[in-house]
Amino acid sequence: MGDFKRYAVYYAPEPGALADFAAAWLGWDPVLGAEVAPPDLSGLPCPVTQITExxxxxxxxxxxxxxxRLTGPLEALITDLEAFGRTHAPVVLDGLRLNQIGRFLALTPTGDLTPLERLAGDVVSALDAHRAPAGEAELARRRAAGLTPRQEALLAEWGYPYVMEEFKFHLTLxxxxxxxxxxxxKAALAPVIAPLLPTPFVIRDLCLFGEAEDGRFHLIHRYTLSG
Structure with a gap:
């Protein structure tokens, strides 16, 4: 568990049909730490592996x-994640829908997003003592996308420009x-994924992910939201 170069806190679906399909669609299962054969969908403009690369x-x-990147021991991050879960309740939203965001496709939540936005902001701030400051190369890469003054301020404070009021939750496809x-x-994917989308959409836990040396992310553990 300590052999990862970076860590992240994500939402990931619980085991089930959506998780299985998404792992196959993307070609990588972070729970198993293994590649997955892609589904055979008709109507796609190019191979699934190209779409999801x-x-x-x-x-x-x-x-x-x-x-x-961690600034201290992993055990300290885990302790704080466990404590965070005990003081925060699950988030319940109406559901998920397939959307185009700019030039990519993703699932986005529907309903009142305020509790989700609050949870995300709390995660960012509560665990930030474990984040080592971003290096100059990483900061330059973020700035190359073209940031607003507020996004620049968020980057300086939290190491990422799309947090707090700039946060937009999505599950990239x-x-x-x-x-x-x-x-x-979207036309090919929509009828396949629609029956798999949860109603309501509930975030019951936080997932600690780790990035291996090859750049692949792995699910390390789930921390229940029980507050």
């Missing part, structure tokens, strides 16, 4: 605290696509 290494997830590719992929 960019998000594959992360596994299917929704980011709560973005990947970071593709890399960058053209509009035509995105439309065709």
């Amino acid at each position: 960019t998000p594959r290494k992360y596994g299917f997830h929704g980011t709560l605290k973005p990947p970071f 593709s890399g960058k696509l053209t509009d035509d590719e995105a439309a065709a992929t």
Whole structure:
């Protein structure tokens, strides 16, 4: 558990049909730490492996605290994650839907997002003492995307520009696509994934993920939200 170069706190679906399909779709199962054969879907504009190449290494997830390098022992992070779970309740939303966000496809939550946004902000701030400061190369990479003044301030404070009020929860399903590719992929994917989407959508735990030396992310442990 201590052999990872970075750690992150994610939402990941509990074992079941959605988790199984998403692992196959992306081609990587972070629970098993193994590659998965892609599904055979008709109507796609290019192979699944090409569509999912960019998000594959992360596994299917929704980011709560973005990947970071530890500034101290892993055991201290685990202790604080366990304590955090005891003081925060599960988040219940109406459901999930398949959307195009910019140039990629993702599942996004529906309903009142306020409790989810509050949870994410609390995760970012409560665990930030364990985050080593981002290096200059990482900061430059983030800034290359073009940040607003507020995003620049968040990057300086929290090591990532899309947290707090800039946070937008999503479960990524593709890399960058053209509009035509995105439309065709969405049309092919929608009828397959729709029956798998939970109603309501409940976040019952926080998942600690670790990034191995090869860049692949692995699920280390789930921490129940029981507050």
